[in-house]
Amino acid sequence: GENVEQHPSTLSVQEGDSAVIKCTYSDSASNYFPWYKQELGKRPQLIIDIRSNVGEKKDQRIAVTLNKTAKHFSLHITETQPEDSAVYFCAALDRSNDYKLSFGAGTTVTVRA
Amino acid sequence: DGGITQSPKYLFRKEGQNVTLSCEQNLNHDAMYWYRQDPGQGLRLIYYSQIVNDFQKGDIAEGYSVSREKKESFPLTVTSAQKNPTAFYLCASSNTGVLDYGYTFGSGTRLTVV
Numbered sequence: 001g002e003n004v005e006q007h008p009s010t011l012s013v014q015e016g017d018s019a020v021i022k023c024t025y026s027d028s029a030s031n032y033f034p035w036y037k038q039e040l041g042k043r044p045q046l047i048i049d050i051r052s053n054v055g056e057k058k059d060q061r062i063a064v065t066l067n068k069t070a071k072h073f074s075l076h077i078t079e080t081q082p083e084d085s086a087v088y089f090c091a092a093l094d095r096s097n098d099y100k101l102s103f104g105a106g107t108t109v110t111v112r113a
Numbered sequence: 114d115g116g117i118t119q120s121p122k123y124l125f126r127k128e129g130q131n132v133t134l135s136c137e138q139n140l141n142h143d144a145m146y147w148y149r150q151d152p153g154q155g156l157r158l159i160y161y162s163q164i165v166n167d168f169q170k171g172d173i174a175e176g177y178s179v180s181r182e183k184k185e186s187f188p189l190t191v192t193s194a195q196k197n198p199t200a201f202y203l204c205a206s207s208n209t210g211v212l213d214y215g216y217t218f219g220s221g222t223r224l225t226v227v
Contacts (some may be wrong), residue, residue: 032214043203043218044156089156093214098163100146101207101216105155 002027002094006104014112019077021107023090026071032093033073034101035064039086047088048075080111116140119204119219125227126191126198134189134222136204143209145187146216149173150201159202162187163209191224199226 003026013019025033034049050057050064050073057064061080066073077084087108091101117138126132136145147159158171162181176195181187187206191198201223205216 034215036216036218041201041221043220044216045218046215049215098161098169099209099214100158100161101214103156108153 001097002030002092002102004090004092004102004104006090006107008107009105010108010110012110012112013080015080015082017080019075019080019084019109019111021075021088021090021109022072023074023092023104024070024072025092025102027092027094027096028068028071029095030092031095033064033066034091035062035075036089036091036103037086038089038106044089077109080109082111082113085109085111117204117206117217117219119202119222121222122220124222124224126224127227129193131190131192132224134191134202134204134224136187136189136219137185138187138206138217138219139185140206140217141184142206142217143184144207145181146205146207147171147177147179147187147189148203148205150203150221156203159189198224200224 006023031052036044037047038044061078063076087106089106090104094102120135144163146161148156157173160179162168178190203221204219207216
């Protein structure tokens with residue numbers, strides 16, 4: 001099955017700086033990679049996703065890049081704001097295991113004012 | 114709640130008691146999932162179902178049971194066999210067999226043992 005590793009586990013950035021979270025996956029057949037944001041006590045919400053036929057996708061201040069050869073993908077948040085403080089989860093579609101998502105362990109992002 | 118509703122929001126369980134958490138979706142999604150989240154931890158899969166009347170164990174199924182009698186509903190029972198049930202429980206749903214595999218999560222149920 002798919003194994004997703006996520007780094008770092010915690011990330012503290014100054015407001016206005018960029019934040020980068022990296023994930024690696026093990027199954028080269030995986031072709032869908034979503035990112036979820038979970039604010040304290042709330043449900044995870046999809047913020048961006050990427051499929052294996054593209055290398056980069058942007059949505060305002062967030063972007064995701066995918067390197068299929070190296071089997072890693074990253075979330076980039078630019079011009080961070082206090083409302084970006086949350087836990088972020090990466091995931092990869094496990095096509096060998098009922099098409100479930102395999103989640104990374106999460107990154108707690110704190111934006112310092 | 115974006116088409117998927119969990120109830121109750123807070124639940125208190127006494128020692129030795131079974132409790133059932135409700136999850137209902139109106140998204141016409143085929144698959145439904147239950148996750149457990151402990152403080153500061155990630156998402157651990159308890160059970161999942163891809164079709165009515167069928168479900169599979171996840172990574173931490175012991176002490177839990179589920180049913181899937183209707184496409185819209187996937188209740189989770191936390192039994193007395195679950196020795197440490199205090200946690201945040203999240204239900205999710207998704208389409209299968211199409212290009213959109215993303216999960217939609219419910220707002221969660223916080224279970225506390227008293």
